[in-house]
Amino acid sequence: MSRTHLFFFMAACLVSTLCMEVGKDHNDSPPLLCILVPFRDGCGWQGKGRTAQLDHFVHNMTAWLQARGHNNFRFVVAEQSQKGLFNKGILFNLGALKAFSMGCEHLVFHDVDQLPTHPQNDYRYTGEPLHMCVWTTQNRPKSLTQPHVGGAVMMSRYDYVQVNGFSNRYWRWGLEDNDMYHRIYTIFNKLSRLNVMVGAYQDLPHERVEMDNIKAEPQFWASCEVMEGIHHQDEEARKQLKSDGLAQVCRYTELIHSSEDAARRMTTVVGDLFPAHASQCSDAEPNFIKLDMEERWRRDASRLRGSCAAFLKEAGLLPNRNVVLERRICTSNADFCINAFTSEEIRENTARLDAIPRAPASIPERPSHQPVGTAPFDMWAEVLTARMKVELARQPPHHPVSHEPDEAVLMMGWNESMAYLRSLARQRVPFAVTRYGPAERSVLSRKPYTTSTWSWDTQGVHADWFRDLLAQPFRDALGPGSRMMLAMPVSFCAEAFEANNDRVGGGGRLEDLREYWRPELAEELGLRAIKPHRFLYSWQFGNLNYNATLGLIQTLRDASWPIVVVCKEDHVEHAAAPAWADAVLTVAERDARNLIQELDFVLATFETLAAHVHATAFVFAIADFGTPVISAMHRANAQNVYLDVGAALDLEISGERSQDFHPTRKDPSHFVRAGGALEQEQACTETRWEVADTGFVPAH
Secondary structure, three states: OOHHHHHHHHHHHHHHHHHHHHHHHHHHOOOOEEEEEEEOOOOOOOOOOHHHHHHHHHHHHHHHHHHOOOOOEEEEEEEEOOOOOOEHHHHHHHHHHHHHHOOOOEEEEEOOOEEEOOOOOOOOOOOOOEEOOOEEHHHOOOOOOOOOOOOEEEEEHHHHHHOOOOOOOOOEOOOHHHHHHHHHHHHHOOOEEOOOOOOEEEEOOOOOOOHHHHHOOHHHHHHHHHHHHHOOOOHHHHHHHHHOOHHHHHHOEEEEEEEEEHHHOEEEEEEEEOHHHOOOOOOOOOOHHHHHHHHHHHHOHHHHOOHHHHHHHHOOOOOHHHOEEEEEEEOOOOOOEEEEEEEHHHHHHHHHHHOOOOOOOOOOOOOOOOOEOEOOOOOEEEEOOOOOOOOOOOOOOOOOOOOOOOOOOOEOOHHHHHHHHHHHHHOOOOOEEEEOOHHHHHHHOOOOEEOOOOEEOOOOOOHHHHHHHHHHHHHHHHOOOOOEEEEEOOOOEHHHHHHOOOOOOOOOOHHHHHHHOOHHHHHHHOHHHOOHHHEEEOOOOOOOOHHHHHHHHHHHHHOOOOEEEEEEHHHHOOOOOOOOOOEEEEEOHHHHHOOOOOHHHHHHHHHHHHHHOOOOEEEEEOHHHHHHHHHHHHHHOOOOEEEEOOOOOHHHHHOOOOOOOOOOOOOOOOOOOHHHOOOOOOEEEEOOEEEEOOEEEEOO
16 A cells, blocks of 8 residues: 555544544433423412522532533523412423423423432433422322322423423412323323432422412312313323413413523523413512512513514424414505414414305295384384385294304404304304493493493392393303304404503403403303303404404395394484495484383383394494393394494494594595504404413413
């Protein structure tokens, strides 16, 4: 071999050896181990003095891990802000998403008050979920075979994703670790545990609450109900864990702060519960230093907005069908625009609902019937022209196979729900829409309230009867096959919920919404038992898209529904009725004012009208008169459409707009800015909503 060949041979060997060594170092580098710690100091039964405890934990665990050969590890502290009841599952899920973004492959979900004691507890992943803290000085008498994974449990990233993380539905302390035990068994059909000696832990002392006191709280028994669905480890348990866990955590919280402590290998993320879950501290005083810091973080949190969803997407937990598409919605003269966002999934379902054809059955000739407005309907002032005259029929509506929305477990987006109502109209399926705002909420909560039409107090005449009328639609919505739709003060746009701002996102009234979800009222109305797609938006009609309201009315016309407008007398004193109305029934101002005082007469009149008229659409543009009247008419005859559009059609009916944010004759295509709340160039993301324990949350 020549010297030249020898040189190249030796060089090749050297390069090959170096590559092997580099490859060896890379392949043998241990996966990043992350110790996840849920944390809050203040605002809770057991939250006092936790900062000192965290410092002690990090110091001792760093020494413990390094003594056992760990050099590639990090602490991820998931901290809950000083709002809402403590939720360990949400914190573990949020911390896991952050850990995934850091490249963590092995994770230990660790309580801050537990330290290992046996030298053979080396914190190395064994290839399957491992319960590590099987015995602790905190609860010596307890059996080691209890179905929980409390204290410390190790999983790989793959394991954690497979069980969809911890449940988000356990508030205060307890049972989330039991839930995780059943998740692991449901998916893997086994769970490894350290033996009692190696898995022995020392607890760090702090103020604790007796179990009897925990069981005295309603949240504990609500948690037991959640547990009931998971502990059988069957197909129903699989469904439950898929619908509640890591992939859903962004419906509950968002990041407001993230920090790094390189010297201690510690990353801290602070999660802020969304308003539906963010009650004020009640168990104990908040940490006021933390409160001040959190207020600053919230003001500066714009760069972190959407971080939770971004982590989900990065982890591959957001499917492609949730890609959000943007479009601009403007008035016809482009003077006012918003940036509207919706998902491909919602757009596809909206298009599907709009593609449902008209009912195939022809509409038979309608027999003549006594015209509305004559005796015995003495309270009505008849407003009839040649084009409006209608002979109201007894012909029952068509009943085809129902077309429910794709996501019947969720409340639809506003545009999607309008498409749903249009599909019902085309299929000649009767439905009713009642609207609920502050007036109805006050009466249902037994608080006095006065509107421009009526005044109610607990001792007034017919007080209980009137309240029962407002509660009746909720009972109707629970019925099998019901098409009673409940319009609640939910915002059109997800941004309003995330910003906790009534003036962002259009039409919602967060404080009103929370009042409806107070435990006593929510239980009485059966809110959690009503299917979410029976809920609409109080500002549904006209208040985001004026043309959408007219589009629904046009659909009713095209499907041969006679349309009767019910409005106040002064609305049509000086105007011709709209061309699409077959009849207009007006209520004198004196009758509107005496609604409650003369409730028996008023209801008898409306109920008689409903009983004599079939397959007809009643459109109520009568403000706060609508809900009790629709309740009574629907009870008398559910074969009609009853649609409360509030003041959205004032321009159409009277030629005058009743609010300065309503359309004008100059620009009739103007979509009405929801309750006046949308701002120029605002982002407005249409979202579906799900019913949570304390209200609606966006279904990301």
